[in-house]
Amino acid sequence: MNRAKVQHFLWRHTYIFSLLLLVVLLAVNYSLQDNLFELRVLNNSMRTLLPLILLAVGQAIVVIGGGIDLSVGTMVSMLVAMLVNLIDPESTTNEIVLSILAVCGAGILAGLLNGFAVAFLRLQPIVTTYATSFIFSGVALLLLPRPGGQIPTDLRRFYAQTPYGVPLSFYVIGALLLFWVVLRSTRYAQYLFATGSDSQAAYKTGIPVRLVRMSTYVWAGLFAGLAATALTLSTGSGQANIGDNMTLDSIVAVVLGGTSMSGGKGGIAGAIIGVMILRTIRNVIFFASVPTWSQTLVNALIIIAALAGPGLIALVRRVVKK
Amino acid sequence: MNVSDVNNGSGRLVRYRRYVSPPLIALVLAILLFFSGGLINPDFVNLNQATNIVRLAAFLGIIAAGQTLVIISGGEGIDLSIGAVVTLAAMLTFRFTEGRNELIVLGFLLSIGSGMVVGFLNGLGIALLRIPPLVMTLGMTGVVQGTILIVTQGEMIGTTPPLMARLIASPLILGIPGVIFIWLALGVLMWLLLNRTTYGKHLFAIGTNRTTARLSGVRVQWVVILTYMLSGMLAGFGGFVLLGFSQTVFLQLGNNYLFPSIAAVVVGGTLLSGGVGSYWGTMSGALVLTLIDSLLRAMRLEEAYQLIILGVILLVLITAYGRQRSLRQ
Numbered sequence A: 001m002n003r004a005k006v007q008h009f010l011w012r013h014t015y016i017f018s019l020l021l022l023v024v025l026l027a028v029n030y031s032l033q034d035n036l037f038e039l040r041v042l043n044n045s046m047r048t049l050l051p052l053i054l055l056a057v058g059q060a061i062v063v064i065g066g067g068i069d070l071s072v073g074t075m076v077s078m079l080v081a082m083l084v085n086l087i088d089p090e091s092t093t094n095e096i097v098l099s100i101l102a103v104c105g106a107g108i109l110a111g112l113l114n115g116f117a118v119a120f121l122r123l124q125p126i127v128t129t130y131a132t133s134f135i136f137s138g139v140a141l142l143l144l145p146r147p148g149g150q151i152p153t154d155l156r157r158f159y160a161q162t163p164y165g166v167p168l169s170f171y172v173i174g175a176l177l178l179f180w181v182v183l184r185s186t187r188y189a190q191y192l193f194a195t196g197s198d199s200q201a202a203y204k205t206g207i208p209v210r211l212v213r214m215s216t217y218v219w220a221g222l223f224a225g226l227a228a229t230a231l232t233l234s235t236g237s238g239q240a241n242i243g244d245n246m247t248l249d250s251i252v253a254v255v256l257g258g259t260s261m262s263g264g265k266g267g268i269a270g271a272i273i274g275v276m277i278l279r280t281i282r283n284v285i286f287f288a289s290v291p292t293w294s295q296t297l298v299n300a301l302i303i304i305a306a307l308a309g310p311g312l313i314a315l316v317r318r319v320v321k322k
Numbered sequence B: 001m002n003v004s005d006v007n008n009g010s011g012r013l014v015r016y017r018r019y020v021s022p023p024l025i026a027l028v029l030a031i032l033l034f035f036s037g038g039l040i041n042p043d044f045v046n047l048n049q050a051t052n053i054v055r056l057a058a059f060l061g062i063i064a065a066g067q068t069l070v071i072i073s074g075g076e077g078i079d080l081s082i083g084a085v086v087t088l089a090a091m092l093t094f095r096f097t098e099g100r101n102e103l104i105v106l107g108f109l110l111s112i113g114s115g116m117v118v119g120f121l122n123g124l125g126i127a128l129l130r131i132p133p134l135v136m137t138l139g140m141t142g143v144v145q146g147t148i149l150i151v152t153q154g155e156m157i158g159t160t161p162p163l164m165a166r167l168i169a170s171p172l173i174l175g176i177p178g179v180i181f182i183w184l185a186l187g188v189l190m191w192l193l194l195n196r197t198t199y200g201k202h203l204f205a206i207g208t209n210r211t212t213a214r215l216s217g218v219r220v221q222w223v224v225i226l227t228y229m230l231s232g233m234l235a236g237f238g239g240f241v242l243l244g245f246s247q248t249v250f251l252q253l254g255n256n257y258l259f260p261s262i263a264a265v266v267v268g269g270t271l272l273s274g275g276v277g278s279y280w281g282t283m284s285g286a287l288v289l290t291l292i293d294s295l296l297r298a299m300r301l302e303e304a305y306q307l308i309i310l311g312v313i314l315l316v317l318i319t320a321y322g323r324q325r326s327l328r329q
Helices: A003-012 A016-032 A039-064 A072-086 A093-120 A125-143 A153-160 A168-184 A187-197 A199-204 A209-235 A246-256 A268-287 A292-321 B022-040 B047-072 B082-097 B101-127 B133-152 B162-168 B178-196 B198-208 B210-215 B220-246 B255-267 B279-298 B303-321
Strands: B005-007 B013-015 B171-173
Touching: A016 A268, A016 A292, A039 A072, A039 A153, A039 A168, A039 A187, A039 A209, A039 A246, A039 A268, A072 A093, A072 A125, A072 A209, A072 A246, A093 A125, A093 A209, A125 B255, A125 B303, A153 A209, A168 A187, A168 A268, A187 A199, A187 A209, A199 A209, A246 A268, A246 A292, A246 B133, A268 A292, A292 B101, A292 B133, B022 B279, B047 B082, B047 B178, B047 B198, B047 B220, B047 B255, B047 B279, B082 B101, B082 B133, B082 B220, B082 B255, B101 B133, B101 B162, B101 B220, B162 B178, B162 B220, B171 B178, B178 B198, B178 B220, B178 B279, B198 B210, B198 B220, B210 B220, B255 B279, B255 B303, B279 B303
Parallel strands: none
Antiparallel strands: B005 B013
16 A cells, blocks of 8 residues: 555544554453453443443534534433333333334434534534533433332343344444444535535535534434433433433543544544543553552543544654654 | 624634624623512522622632633633632642641642643643643543542541631622622733733634734744643632632532533633633623522522523523524625
8 A cells, every 4th residue: 555545544544543542452451351351241341331332423423523512411311311211110122112212212302402503503512512411401300300210121131132142232333333334425424524624615515514513413312312222221220410421421532533523534433442442441440450549540641641642643743854 | 892893713804793792791681680580589689699699700700711711712722621620729728728827828829830730731732732622621630630539538638727718708898708809800910911911912813813823923832831821720729719718628619610611701702713702701701600590599499490491591691692603604
């Protein structure tokens, strides 16, 4: 491959550096925790990781479209509260499927609210989604004033299964990647990337910028619904603020995965890798027996180092050129 | 700031149709809100209550001062670390003054100094390593919280010097608490900084368009680093002042001010895209937000409804004047 081809490959696959980082971190993790890849351990950690992965995928689409969504976490809280209200231990399969569809529908509606405000009312994404996050928190608290709710044990067992010796989460991740490959081949994806990189130019070439921008928040809403479903299946009950802390993690994961915060560049593979990086760092710190009170600091320093990596390389290049 | 023609990021002139400045709307809104509080609860409108609301707004306003500078500086500028810095400064003052009045100056220096260090690191990451401000300052939040945990080992030991509480939170002159005077003084200083110094001119220049600023001889990177340093210092100062009011420290102390500080800046008419804004806008924004909060409390609603109403009000507020320019122009 010549130089131009390499550059084009790196531009299209922005997650390459993060993938390398993940491999290194996993190697360190494996050297400290030798049962890391045992099916049971792997299944357990992937199961608790899937909600954030789904959420980060939605966030990645918003960020690629040039926006940001600070409400996804509270959206998850609201949708979990809704789901545990809809199903109880005696629910039939039909009822459960309908409930999950209803939750995803509610997520889409919440996303429409964000998208409409940002794209059509032209409000700034950060403050808009910060404002709607209060609305979602409030609704979550209305639906579930006290922590609780129960789901059928069969449902939890379903979520914990490992068909053909592979955790269910990997099938979901496979489906997500397939979804992205298909989506990238559509005209919609071209519109999405064009809108994210320069909305003014996109508008002048006749791209329906406002619709595209709104659609990114709808995706985020749908994925919040899926994340809420996964979270409910994994914890088995709900709490009115269960997802609130996932918002900032989803943003860090997206950036760690090589997606540009200014839009128009990146993908969901990076977001998935980003979530795994965050989790692996935490694992490494735990198994390296870092003292309890230092864990937060070490965790944050490693994340900053990971964020600084690409910038550091660029800085060295700039200095060397001079 | 009665601007009709503003040079935006793309170098094109944008004509603003509104001639009433957003800070003025916010201020009028604050006064209307205060008197409408009397309709809900007649006890709401009195001098004591007014003083109390301004006192609460002062803490938010002081903490939001640095946020104003960072947002004006543009380049997706935002500082998510100020919540943690507020807690750090309050914790350091709490711990190392041990309630001794003669050590207040030490607490003050520790507060400003620690904020300055955090801000400097933010600035380095953003200006030199080109890390997006949102994630850089978010990462620093973790670093600061981690530092707090290491220093305290989970136990917040210390005492607030009694003199601080007396000077800051209790009535000082004519029944007005000291923090309100501090806030007004800060308002004057911020106005001077933004409108009468070279730094201020450079700040608006880099917020409007970094390339033209660089070509006109502004050292963009230094201005960015300095701005984040100032933001950290002001947040540290905010934490120091807040301790005089709260008189106790907990890990989430400053967190409650983080997003409200951004909201106050935006409600005050400062554009998140940078280059346009004022501190007196932020001051009015802090007043409006504090009033809404107090009103919702005075209505004694359930927490769930309080949150929903707050969200809707914020949406209405930013719809009123937080809108971005149209694609078609």
